[in-house]
Amino acid sequence: MSAPSLVLGTAGHIDHGKSSLVHALTGTDPDRLKEEKDRGITIELGFARLELPSGRAMGVVDVPGHEKFVRQMVAGATGIDVVMLVIAADDGVMPQTREHLAILDLLGVDTGVVALTKIDLVEPDWIELVSADIAALLVGTGIEGAPIVPVSSRTRQGVDELLKVLDEVATDAPSKHANLPMRLPVDRVFTIAGAGTVVTGTMWSGSATKDDLVEIYPERVDARVRGVQVHSTAVERAHAGQRVAMNVAGVERDQISRGDIIAAPGTLTVTDRFDARFTYLGLPGDDRPFETGARVHVNHGTREVLGRVLLMDGVESLAPGQSALTQIRLEEPLAPRFDDRFIVRSYSPVYTIGGGVVLDALPPRRTNLKDHERELLDALLAHDLSSASVGLLAARALPMSSAEVAAALGVPRAQVADELNKAKLERLKIGTETAFIT
Structure with a gap:
């Protein structure tokens, strides 16, 4: 049996060399927009295919590091199996390093490697000091103890070693939910002359092949799979854990958008609220508690909506680090599923303050739980x-x-x-x- 398909995602502060490193590893430049070239930063998600020494292939999602584009980072981190946390040796740990690490933890990513980039700009003893700082930063996170690989994209020093380590880490990564119904969060939509509407995303679960009937959530629009590609190659069937381009028939370009979910018909529920276990991280350098009813940004899959977090059973606030049962009430509908991860960001200024796991995707509107409701949760x-x-x-x-x-x-x-x-x-x-x- 072949190894399960995996997706590698980058994470890290702006200008720490994520896209350059992906280029060095894959030969593909993930920066696809002119504005990204002009400004020298990644704004949108970039994609590439990585061949590992063992012959195994991984899809690569390169995410932006700028604080203004954390929404895109969350969309890219959704569905990844292995993270490559990129930290520049001359800069060390920076604010988006910490925020991205917190997001990965909240999304349940627990397999990864640290790429210590730009080592050609610093002395060897400095590399040792920064490596020690990084190891300390990872303590208590999902990727505690992850290997730290010094590398330079410019000189290619350490690139082969990084490929070897990624191959080893990929062997231990958990496989995707191939036995669950098909689900694909959409991160790009475009049209191709003669083909029609095409969407891309990371296949969360299940598989898809030509002529499969699908449903687009939360709009509940019916469609049919006209064809699927993986890494720009037409395939008979696309599987969980793969980066997929799907040509869908029966739907116009304006009927589907980034943030939608394509799934097997009738397998998701559309809701304006869900019960969850929420963990509050707090803001950097700020010990203020989280107050029930606060208006927030909720990121689920590739979609972001506004909503409010209501703490249950009379709990009025949470201190940083505390968790509680909550009901998340949304201003726009979502199609979450039990055990999905979500991210919560403060309303203004926008910063990652917590997240959690979806429990009941279609609960009644209430915050005081009855005994049987608590037993269910x-x-x-x-x-x-x-x-x-x-x-x-x-x-x-x-x-x-x-x-x-x-x-x-x-x-x-x-x-x-x-x-x-x-x-x-x-x-x-x-x-x-x-x-x-x-």
């Missing part, structure tokens, strides 16, 4: 599918089919059906479907 936190399936029925207090429960939990229908059939539940026939109720 506890089961979801514990990934107890059996208790969560039954708990969801109790929380909704309405008949639900196994397909509806599966969509709410983001798991295969067969898996949910097994759990519901084991439970002692009342069954109702609604059309051709069997519905369950507690």
Whole structure:
């Protein structure tokens, strides 16, 4: 069996050499906009294909490092398996280094390598000092203990060693959810003469092939897959963990936008609120608590919307480092799934202040939990599918089919059906479907 497909994402402060390093590793210049060339910084996401010494290939997502473009960074970091944290030896750890590291932690990225760039500009003893600072910075993060590889894109010193380390790290990276329904967050949309609408993104789960029927969320527009490409090559089927270009039929360019999700029909729920476990990081050098009801930017997948974070059960505030059950209320709809990660950024000035994990994607509007609602959230936190399936029925207090429960939990229908059939539940026939109720 071939190794699962993986996506490598860059992270790091502006002008620390992320794009130059990607160019040195892949031979592809990820800076694709004239403005990026003129200004010498990455504004949009760049993409490349990396051949590792073992023969394995990785997709590469190069993200911007400027503080004004953190939204694009979050979009790029969504769906990556391995991070390459880029830190310039002459600068050391900088503000966006810390912010990007916090975002990666909140997104659950726990496999990575540090590329210590621009080593041709400093003395060897300085490289040792900066490496020690970086190792200390990583303590307590998801990539604590990650290898630190000194490298110069200009002289190519260390490039081969970095490729070797990336190959080793990729071997240990967790595989994507190939058994879950297909889901592709859209990060680019364009049209090609004679082909029509094309979208790109990182395949989060499942797979897609020509003539598959799909649904575009949150608009709920039906479409069909006309063809798929991986790294600019037409393939029979695109899989989870790959950078994918998808030609979609039955949809006009103005019916789909960056931030939408293309998924298997009927597998997602569209919502203006979701229950979550939220962790508050605070602002740099600021110990002020997070107040319930604060208006924030919510980043999920490649979409950003405004919303409010409501703390549950009478909790009024959180100190930096604290977590709580919350209901996130949105000003525009999203299509999240149980166990998705999200980022929260302050309303103004905009800075990453926290994030968390989606629990119930379609809850009632409330902040005071009843016993069965708390039991449901506890089961979801514990990934107890059996208790969560039954708990969801109790929380909704309405008949639900196994397909509806599966969509709410983001798991295969067969898996949910097994759990519901084991439970002692009342069954109702609604059309051709069997519905369950507690």
